[in-house]
Amino acid sequence: MQFSRVEPRSQLALSFLFICCSIKPALAHDHFNPLSLENDEPGVENVDLSVFEKGGQAEGTYNV
Secondary structure: OOOOOOOHHHHHHHHHHHHHHHOOOOOOOOOOOHHHHOOOOOOOOOOOOHHHHOOOOOOOOOOO
16 A cells, blocks of 8 residues: 655645635725714714714814
């Protein structure tokens, strides 16, 4: 009975090829859910974000 022996370099190359083929690209983006700012308490207004939708910013002095 004769066994075939795989050389270490071939085994390393096959392992590297397997790892490279099994890696999938990941796609992600940042997203803020504005519904998380809503308040369910009675008598309290929800936050108005319409100013920020048009590229505005909140009033005040900002030191950058």
